[in-house]
Amino acid sequence: MDNYDVECALEICDVCKHFGGIIATDHINIMARSNTIFGIIGPNGAGKTTLFNLITGIYKPTSGDILLYGKSLVGKLPYEIACEGVARTFQNIRLFNDLTVYENLHIAYQKSITYTIFDGILKTKKCKEQEAKCAEISEQMLKSVGLWELKDQLARNLPYGLQRKLEIARALITNPKVMLLDEPAAGMNEEESEQLSGIIKDIRNNNDITIIVIDHHMDVIMDVCDEITVINFGKQLVTGSPYDIQNNSEVIDAYLGVGD
Numbered sequence: 001m002d003n004y005d006v007e008c009a010l011e012i013c014d015v016c017k018h019f020g021g022i023i024a025t026d027h028i029n030i031m032a033r034s035n036t037i038f039g040i041i042g043p044n045g046a047g048k049t050t051l052f053n054l055i056t057g058i059y060k061p062t063s064g065d066i067l068l069y070g071k072s073l074v075g076k077l078p079y080e081i082a083c084e085g086v087a088r089t090f091q092n093i094r095l096f097n098d099l100t101v102y103e104n105l106h107i108a109y110q111k112s113i114t115y116t117i118f119d120g121i122l123k124t125k126k127c128k129e130q131e132a133k134c135a136e137i138s139e140q141m142l143k144s145v146g147l148w149e150l151k152d153q154l155a156r157n158l159p160y161g162l163q164r165k166l167e168i169a170r171a172l173i174t175n176p177k178v179m180l181l182d183e184p185a186a187g188m189n190e191e192e193s194e195q196l197s198g199i200i201k202d203i204r205n206n207n208d209i210t211i212i213v214i215d216h217h218m219d220v221i222m223d224v225c226d227e228i229t230v231i232n233f234g235k236q237l238v239t240g241s242p243y244d245i246q247n248n249s250e251v252i253d254a255y256l257g258v259g260d
Contacts, residue, residue, distance in 0.1 A: 008069075009034045009210035010055070010178050015064035017050055024050045026234040027064075032178070032227075037204055037211045039225035041218075041245075047234040048214045049091055052180050055212075056088055057081045068178065083111070085177030089167045089184060091214075097156035101147055101166055104155055105138040108170045141169040144206075145199055161192040165199065172203060178210045179203075185217040197223045222246065 012030040016023065025047045032038040040048050053059045055066055057078040066073045073081050096104050113134070119127040142148040145165040150158065155166060164184055171179055181200070185193045197220050204211055215221050221228060222242045229239040230251050238248055245251050 007033050008067075009036075010038075010212065011065075011067040012051065012055070013065040013067065015051075015054060015066060016062045017047075017054060017059060018062045023234050025054070025061075025231075026236075028231065028234075028236050030229055030236075030239070032210050032212055034210055035204065035208065036226040037200065037213060037224050039221045039228040039242075040212065040214045040231065041216070041221055041228060042231040042237075045233075046231045048231065049182055050234075051231075052088060052182055052212075052214065055081075055180060056086060082174065085175075086180065087171035087174045087176035087178075088180035089164075089171050089182055091182045091186065093160075093163050093167055095155040095163060095167060095170070098154065100152050100154055101142065101158070102138060102151040104166060104170050105141060105173050106134060108173050109134045109137065111174050137173060141173050144172075144202065145169045146195075160187045161189075161196075164188065164196070168199065168203075172207070172209075176209060178212065181211060181213040181215075183215050184213065185215050185220045188217070190219075193217050193220050196220060200224045 008031050010032040012028050015025055015028045017025045028051065030038070040051065042048055050059065054061055055073065057073065057076050057080070061074060068084055068086060071084070073084065076084070096107060113130055115124065115127045115130050139148060142151055145168060147162060147166060147169065150162070155163065158166060168181065168184060185196050188196060200211060200213065201224055203209065213221070213225065225242055227239065228242060228245045230237040230245065238245065238251060
């Protein structure tokens with residue numbers, strides 16, 4: 001990997017995924033540069049979430065490779081990929097519903113906890129220091145998404161839009177190199193989508209992180225993304241800047257409304 005481009009955080013290299021006779025992804029190539037926001041759009045069933053499942057090790061590619069800063073992720077288990085620095089949210093929200101907002105973040109932070117069970121029982125200095133750090137970072141994350149005042153609420157009692165924000169904060173507290181957001185604006189109204197766009201851009205601006213986002217909300221995608229790829233029936237249609245995508249006649253016809 002000596003010739004690997006250090007500016008590229010995540011690279012999907014000619015990836016194919018077959019489910020029997022169904023080709024879910026067909027020779028997909030994506031290069032997401034460090035500290036950028038990369039969007040993936042396409043209709044339902046295009047293969048977008050399949051790509052996320054390939055990146056996170058839920059599926060293994062039929063062919064091709066997936067690189068995180070030049071290191072292949074193919075063949076690793078999901079928890080190993082998480083330890084390498086990939087975090088994600090899900091199309092269907094997956095919170096710990098019977099735990100509080102704060103407890104959801106505290107559990108996710110365990111990736112960074114190194115004290116032993118004996119440190120915990122004895123309340124050693126190491127335990128106290130790491131728990132204090134967890135509390136500090138959890139507060140910071142919850143404030144960044146506007147949830148600090150609701151820290152003691154059960155996750156299940158949050159409105160849908162706030163549950164989405166909590167899931168993003170929970171992913172972020174794992175200190176990922178790359179964060180995958182699967183339809184974060186789903187179910188949000190215009191005002192909530194606008195707030196989400198601001199949160200996503202703030203996360204990128206305030207953290208050393210690359211964000212890959214899938215969404216059907218074109219206002220969010222066009223607002224936050226530096227680069228976008230369009231896929232349809234598993235095939236890559238075009239990749240470019242938001243301006244390029246908005247002005248591509250094939251994309252306009254297929255996804256953004258048929259032109260006159």
